[in-house]
Structure formats: C-alpha cells, structure tokens
Amino acid sequence: MSNAPIAVNAKGLTRHFDHGRVKAVDVLDLEIAAGEFVAIKGPSGCGKSTLLNLLTAIDRPDGGSLHVFERNIRDLDAAGADAYRSNDVGLVFQLHNLLPHLTAIENVQLPMMGRKNAKPNERAAELLTRVGLEARINALPTTLSGGERQRVAVARALANQPRLLLADEPTGALDSQTGAALIDLFVELQRALGTTLVMVTHDERVAERANRVVNMLDGKVVG
Amino acid sequence: MTEKYICAVDVRHVRNWIDYVLLYFDVSYAIRFSNSSGSTLKPANPPPLTKANGRKAAIIKEAMKPPPPLSLTRITARNLYRQPVRTLLTAFGVAIGVSAIVALGAVSRGLRGSIDNALNIDSADLMVFQAGIAADLFSNLDEADTRKKFADFPEIRSATAGITHIVRFDEQYLIVVGLYPNEFADVTTSLVEGRAFESKDEIVIGSEFQRRMKFAVGDEIEISGATYRITGVIETGVVFFDSGVVMHIDLVRGFRGWSDGVTNFSLRLVEGSDPDAVIEQIETTYPELAVIARAEQYGKIDQGLAASDNMVWVISALALVIGCLVVGNTMWMSVSQRTREIGILRAIGWSRKRVMGIIICESIGIGAVGCVLGFAMGFGLSEATRVMQDVQSFVDPDYSILIFGRALVVAILLSVLGSLPPAIKSARISPAEALRYE
Structure with a gap:
C-alpha cells in the first residue's frame, strides 16, 4: 500500500441474506488507497457484486463499518445515500444499462440532471469525445455496438467527476477484442483523472492491468 | 464540441433523399477513419468548406449539434x-x-344565457309565473285575475301575457309562443323582416327556424293541422324564440286546452323602480306568484336548470x-x-x-x-x-x-x-x- 489517502476502508463488513443462511459478505476487511486501480476477483457467488452494492450504498451492510473517503457510508440516510451516489461514485454495470429511448448524450446527462452550475450538454459531449464517441452523440443505444454502449456507460459514470469509479464485470458481455479496448479505456481514464477504480471481474487481463488484485471467497478477502 | 467533418449522422436530421445523397460521401469517408478499437477516435482532416458543399456542411454541422440539455x-x-x-x-x-x-x-x-336574454327581450324587467311549479311550461295563471293583482302595484308600467307550448313539427320539437297581436307590438323590436301578425291565421317565425326550414315571408306553414301565413321573422338572440314561432295567444290556448290561462307575464316597470323590491312586494302579497328578474332566480319556476x-x-x-x-x-x-x-x-x-x-x-x-x-x-x-x-x-x-x-x-x-x-x-x-x- 502507498501513503496515499484512503479511499475505501471496510472493517468487519457483513451482509447476509435469507436470515443469515447466505453470507454474501462475511466480516470482510478491505482498504483501497485513493487513485488505486483494484481488481476484485473470485468465483461466482463469492460476494463481489454485493460488495460493490455496499460500496455504492444501494445496499446496506448488516455489520461492520464502511468508510469511503472518510465518510461513514453505513450511517447515510436515504437522501445522503442519493447524494453520495450522485457526487462521489460512478457506476458501470456488466450490461450497459443505458435508457433505450435516450440518445448517447442524453444518457450521459442523466446523472447531471438537477445539479446546479452544471453544463450537462457540454460536459456530456466532452466525455463522449473522451471515450471516442464524438461521432455518435445523437445515436440511440440500439444503434450502437456492445463496446460503444459500454463506452457511453463509462462516460455516464464519469459525468459528475466521481472520486470512486466502480465497475461490475464491465467486459463480461463483450467479445475479447472489444473487452480489451474497454480495459484500455478504463486504465487510460483512471490514470488521466486520478480516479480510484474498483473493478469486479473474472477477466485475467484486468488483473494484469490493475495495481492490485483482491481475491474473494465465501464473502471474505482471501488474498 | 467540434464542428469538423466527422461521422455524425443521425437519421433524424436527414429530411429527404437529397440529404441522403449529400451525406453518403461523408458517412463513408468517416467510416474509413473510424478506429475500431481505439479509445481516442480523432476526426480525420476535413475537406475544405467550399460553396459547393456548403449545404452538405450545414447538414453535418446540424447533425453534430448536441440536442437541447436533457430536462x-x-x-x-x-x-x-x-x-x-x-x-x-x-x-x-x-x-x-x-x-x-x-x-x-x-x-x-x-341555457343560462338564453334565459337571461329571454328575460331581457325588449326591456322586460320581470317575468311572472305560477309559484311552486317544477317547470315553467307547467305554469298556469288566470289572465284576468292576475292582471287585477298587478293593478295593486303602481311600479308596474305594463304587462304582456304569454303562453309557451311545444308541438311536433316535421319530426322535431317546435316552441310556440302565444301573444296578443296588440301586445306583440311591445316586442317587435326583434322583427327583422316583414310585419307582426294581426289575425289568427298569421304567424311570425324565428330567424333560426326560417334558416333551417327555408321559409320566406308570405309562405304558408301547417302546424298541428292548421295552416298559417308567415308575416314576419324575429331575431332575438334567444334560441327558444329564434327556433320557434309566435302566433295569436288564443291559438296556443287552444293547443293547451285552456280557456283563459296564460303561462307567464312580462312586466315593464316605471323608470326608477327597484326590481328586487317589486319582486318582494308581489311575492309577499301574492305567494301564488313567482317573479324573476335574472337567470339565477330561474330555480323558482324551473328545477331543470x-x-x-x-x-x-x-x-x-x-x-x-x-x-x-x-x-x-x-x-x-x-x-x-x-x-x-x-x-x-x-x-x-x-x-x-x-x-x-x-x-x-x-x-x-x-x-x-x-x-x-x-x-x-x-x-x-x-x-x-x-x-x-x-x-x-x-x-x-x-x-x-x-x-x-x-x-x-x-x-x-x-x-x-x-x-x-x-x-x-x-x-x-x-x-x-x-x-x-x-
């Protein structure tokens, strides 16, 4: 670990389902430095996605503590969690999850809606240019390729300049060539913006590019 | 945002086949330069903007223009x-x-407007009906007796008796108003054509009825088995009257089977009289009479409204x-x-x-x-x-x-x-x- 400030600090983090029978995240300890690119690996059902949900505050832990940039995520109320997701976190899903009836540029503007002093149009166009889609800003998701959709999703995740970028198997639904290009894009953006990147993945190529690989098994960090 | 030539074609901006033709070359041009895996797609060097392809440039520029901010x-x-x-x-x-x-x-x-207008035709101030009835058509006042009652009120300048009745005519309903020929003169300011009726075989028709049925002054018309000659046309602005006919009061009495009854009286008051005060006096003195001055009071004599x-x-x-x-x-x-x-x-x-x-x-x-x-x-x-x-x-x-x-x-x-x-x-x-x- 470097001496950089701590981005994520989880201690004894626990999330159980089905009355404790399913221990998705089980007394997990994890520390991620700001600006670090961490790949989280592990077999299916080991709790990777649940951990990501806890980090985005769309799910709440049953026990332990979770601090992101020194903010106690566990104690956030509903409005606080909304604000946290809007201001501090960018999320990229395995499936692009773009709204099909909105164009690329409109999808990227979604997280910026209602924010004061935002110039959503300019910012969205700038982000789409950055991910190489300046030519497709007015395209609907249905007219984009899988890789292009994920690029739009990345641009959307970066809309509010988050300090923490979370990606849940973003290359899972892409062919290897497109997946490789997307990883390149993530790495390039993470380095250029200094964003902390946590990527859940099965993809060995991601592990090779990450600063650190965290292996999970049965809800715990095992290496 | 760049305004340079790059592939930025959105079919929604293509309005006709000429646009397609113009854009075709730019699309194929930009596709050649698109980078299949690159994360930093750069626009190729654009061709010079010449007058010849100015229209093409304008279309591309429009396609590249971001839409209005999402709201x-x-x-x-x-x-x-x-x-x-x-x-x-x-x-x-x-x-x-x-x-x-x-x-x-x-x-x-x-309906309310028509009632208001009906009350004000030819400056009638008040209308008198039988009290306690469910609809104005059911009102039945003894003419002579009621006129005698009006004599008690010096504020009343004149009273015009009228009977309203509905008959079938040409498979539709026709409103028939009965008046005395001499009293019809009181309302003749509405006459727009011809003259008032003077005898029992003459009638005046409403302008709307005339328009619909295409009658002319001088024509004959058969109502309830009898024939009448049309002597004039009235236009009051009140649908009931303009869609109906006016004839001698005795004829309408005959339709209703009455000997000396009337449906209502139109009263004109002496100048300076207070209509509401007169209404109160009449109704207090003669509770069997209902007097109205405005459509809001119509509920006294008709529950229909x-x-x-x-x-x-x-x-x-x-x-x-x-x-x-x-x-x-x-x-x-x-x-x-x-x-x-x-x-x-x-x-x-x-x-x-x-x-x-x-x-x-x-x-x-x-x-x-x-x-x-x-x-x-x-x-x-x-x-x-x-x-x-x-x-x-x-x-x-x-x-x-x-x-x-x-x-x-x-x-x-x-x-x-x-x-x-x-x-x-x-x-x-x-x-x-x-x-x-x-």
Missing part, C-alpha cells in the same frame, strides 16, 4: 412517446371527463374519477414495467423525489394530452347539439375560457392524484433489487 420535460415527453398507443388511450380516458365538463358546461352556460347544473357536476366528476383511475392504473403498470430502469436511475444518483417527479410529470403530460383531446371532443359534442333535431331548438352552447380553464385544472389535478400511488411505488423501489430485476 424533466424532455424525459417525460420521451417516456410518453415510447408507448404512443398506451399514452393516447390513457389520455382518451382523461379526455372523456374533460369533454363532459366542456360540453355540459357549454350547454348549461348557453339546477338539475342540469347538478348533472353536469355529477357526470363530470364521475368521468374524471374514471380518468384518474385510468391514469393511475397506466402509471402503475408503467412503473412495474420500468422497475429495472428506475433502479438504474437510483443507482446513478437520482433521488426518490426526482424519480417520483418523473412519474408525476408523465401523468401531467397524459392529463395535458387528455385535455387537448377532451377540448376537441367537448367542443364537437356541444356543437353537435346545434344540428340534433330534438334539441337544437333548446340548446345554444356558450363557451367561456372559464369552462376550459376549469376542465384543465381539474384534469391535471386528478392526473396528479392518480399518479401518486405509482409515484410512491416508484420511490420505494430498492435499487439493489431493481438491478437484479429482469
């Missing part, structure tokens, strides 16, 4: 447009209520409640179908309030579309009464901005009300669960 209104419009048939059908549910308010409101207002007003409210309320339920049901289904989408919005930082706002805005959008449809339908329905044979003699729809405003406000309010349960449902969707939802 709640824009998202609402897009969401509604996603399911145009569902939106239209739901809006139609609202439109039924709106059209009921507009149509019944216009008809009721027209009040009943029609109540009917307007009941039907409108019922139709709007149905509209409200239709909107609520549609939005509930919409929220259920969009669970994952709502989860995504919540996951990217949208607050519960904002998600609710979208649902409520969509309902308002449906309400607004419903209003436009309802206004058109309501207008069409009320105008239809002008050509429906059985009612055209009684109905003269009168529109006011107030009727449309009331319909708009009520429809929007009920749309919002109907949207509350689905909006609350949308706010309660857990993003974690919604993202697992397929």
Whole structure:
C-alpha cells in the first residue's frame, strides 16, 4: 500500500441474506488507497457484486463499518445515500444499462440532471469525445455496438467527476477484442483523472492491468 | 464540441433523399477513419468548406449539434412517446371527463344565457309565473285575475301575457309562443323582416327556424293541422324564440286546452323602480306568484336548470374519477414495467423525489394530452347539439375560457392524484433489487 489517502476502508463488513443462511459478505476487511486501480476477483457467488452494492450504498451492510473517503457510508440516510451516489461514485454495470429511448448524450446527462452550475450538454459531449464517441452523440443505444454502449456507460459514470469509479464485470458481455479496448479505456481514464477504480471481474487481463488484485471467497478477502 | 467533418449522422436530421445523397460521401469517408478499437477516435482532416458543399456542411454541422440539455420535460415527453398507443388511450380516458365538463358546461352556460336574454327581450324587467311549479311550461295563471293583482302595484308600467307550448313539427320539437297581436307590438323590436301578425291565421317565425326550414315571408306553414301565413321573422338572440314561432295567444290556448290561462307575464316597470323590491312586494302579497328578474332566480319556476347544473357536476366528476383511475392504473403498470430502469436511475444518483417527479410529470403530460383531446371532443359534442333535431331548438352552447380553464385544472389535478400511488411505488423501489430485476 502507498501513503496515499484512503479511499475505501471496510472493517468487519457483513451482509447476509435469507436470515443469515447466505453470507454474501462475511466480516470482510478491505482498504483501497485513493487513485488505486483494484481488481476484485473470485468465483461466482463469492460476494463481489454485493460488495460493490455496499460500496455504492444501494445496499446496506448488516455489520461492520464502511468508510469511503472518510465518510461513514453505513450511517447515510436515504437522501445522503442519493447524494453520495450522485457526487462521489460512478457506476458501470456488466450490461450497459443505458435508457433505450435516450440518445448517447442524453444518457450521459442523466446523472447531471438537477445539479446546479452544471453544463450537462457540454460536459456530456466532452466525455463522449473522451471515450471516442464524438461521432455518435445523437445515436440511440440500439444503434450502437456492445463496446460503444459500454463506452457511453463509462462516460455516464464519469459525468459528475466521481472520486470512486466502480465497475461490475464491465467486459463480461463483450467479445475479447472489444473487452480489451474497454480495459484500455478504463486504465487510460483512471490514470488521466486520478480516479480510484474498483473493478469486479473474472477477466485475467484486468488483473494484469490493475495495481492490485483482491481475491474473494465465501464473502471474505482471501488474498 | 467540434464542428469538423466527422461521422455524425443521425437519421433524424436527414429530411429527404437529397440529404441522403449529400451525406453518403461523408458517412463513408468517416467510416474509413473510424478506429475500431481505439479509445481516442480523432476526426480525420476535413475537406475544405467550399460553396459547393456548403449545404452538405450545414447538414453535418446540424447533425453534430448536441440536442437541447436533457430536462424533466424532455424525459417525460420521451417516456410518453415510447408507448404512443398506451399514452393516447390513457389520455382518451382523461379526455372523456374533460369533454363532459366542456360540453355540459357549454350547454348549461348557453341555457343560462338564453334565459337571461329571454328575460331581457325588449326591456322586460320581470317575468311572472305560477309559484311552486317544477317547470315553467307547467305554469298556469288566470289572465284576468292576475292582471287585477298587478293593478295593486303602481311600479308596474305594463304587462304582456304569454303562453309557451311545444308541438311536433316535421319530426322535431317546435316552441310556440302565444301573444296578443296588440301586445306583440311591445316586442317587435326583434322583427327583422316583414310585419307582426294581426289575425289568427298569421304567424311570425324565428330567424333560426326560417334558416333551417327555408321559409320566406308570405309562405304558408301547417302546424298541428292548421295552416298559417308567415308575416314576419324575429331575431332575438334567444334560441327558444329564434327556433320557434309566435302566433295569436288564443291559438296556443287552444293547443293547451285552456280557456283563459296564460303561462307567464312580462312586466315593464316605471323608470326608477327597484326590481328586487317589486319582486318582494308581489311575492309577499301574492305567494301564488313567482317573479324573476335574472337567470339565477330561474330555480323558482324551473328545477331543470339546477338539475342540469347538478348533472353536469355529477357526470363530470364521475368521468374524471374514471380518468384518474385510468391514469393511475397506466402509471402503475408503467412503473412495474420500468422497475429495472428506475433502479438504474437510483443507482446513478437520482433521488426518490426526482424519480417520483418523473412519474408525476408523465401523468401531467397524459392529463395535458387528455385535455387537448377532451377540448376537441367537448367542443364537437356541444356543437353537435346545434344540428340534433330534438334539441337544437333548446340548446345554444356558450363557451367561456372559464369552462376550459376549469376542465384543465381539474384534469391535471386528478392526473396528479392518480399518479401518486405509482409515484410512491416508484420511490420505494430498492435499487439493489431493481438491478437484479429482469
């Protein structure tokens, strides 16, 4: 670990389902430095996605503590969690999850809606240019390729300049060539913006590019 | 944002085949330069902007122009447009209520206006009917006895006796008003053609009736088995009269089987008299008489207007409640179908309030579309009464901005009300669960 400030600090983090029978995240300890690119690996059902949900505050832990940039995520109320997701976190899903009836540029503007002093149009166009889609800003998701959709999703995740970028198997639904290009894009953006990147993945190529690989098994960090 | 030549073709900006031809070269040009794996797609060196391809450049520039910033209104419009048939059908549910308010409101207002006008024809100040009747047509006053009573009131300058009756004519209803020829002179300012009737075989017809039936002065007309010659045409602005005929009072008495009864008297007061004070004096002295000066007092001698007003409210309320339920049901289904989408919005930082706002805005959008449809339908329905044979003699729809405003406000309010349960449902969707939802 470097001496950089701590981005994520989880201690004894626990999330159980089905009355404790399913221990998705089980007394997990994890520390991620700001600006670090961490790949989280592990077999299916080991709790990777649940951990990501806890980090985005769309799910709440049953026990332990979770601090992101020194903010106690566990104690956030509903409005606080909304604000946290809007201001501090960018999320990229395995499936692009773009709204099909909105164009690329409109999808990227979604997280910026209602924010004061935002110039959503300019910012969205700038982000789409950055991910190489300046030519497709007015395209609907249905007219984009899988890789292009994920690029739009990345641009959307970066809309509010988050300090923490979370990606849940973003290359899972892409062919290897497109997946490789997307990883390149993530790495390039993470380095250029200094964003902390946590990527859940099965993809060995991601592990090779990450600063650190965290292996999970049965809800715990095992290496 | 760059304005250079790059592949930025959105078919929505291509308006005709000429645009396609012009754009073809740019599309193929830009595709050649597109980078299949690169994360830093750069525009190729653009060809020079010449006058010859100026139009082409303008089209490309427009295609590259980002659309207006995304707003709640824009998202609402897009969401509604996603399911145009569902939106239209739901809006139609609202439109039924709106059209009921507009149509019944216009008809009721027209009726009220006609009564007001009827009371003021040729400066009549008051109208006297029999008290305690359900409808003015049932009024039966003894003419001689009532005239004697009027003599008690020096404020009364003159009294014109009249009988109103309805007969069938050419498969429609015809209002027949009976007056004395000498008293008809009191109302002849409405005469627009010919002269007043002078004998029992002459009649005067209303202008609307003349237009509809294409009669001319001098023509003969058969009513209830007898033939009359038309001597003149009146135009009062009151649908009952303009769609009817005026004839000798004794003839109408005959239709009704009366010997000396009349339906009503029109009173003209001495200048400076207070009509309300005279009404109070007459009704106090003779409780068997009902006197009115304005349409608001019409309830004294006819329950029909009040009943029609109540009917307007009941039907409108019922139709709007149905509209409200239709909107609520549609939005509930919409929220259920969009669970994952709502989860995504919540996951990217949208607050519960904002998600609710979208649902409520969509309902308002449906309400607004419903209003436009309802206004058109309501207008069409009320105008239809002008050509429906059985009612055209009684109905003269009168529109006011107030009727449309009331319909708009009520429809929007009920749309919002109907949207509350689905909006609350949308706010309660857990993003974690919604993202697992397929």
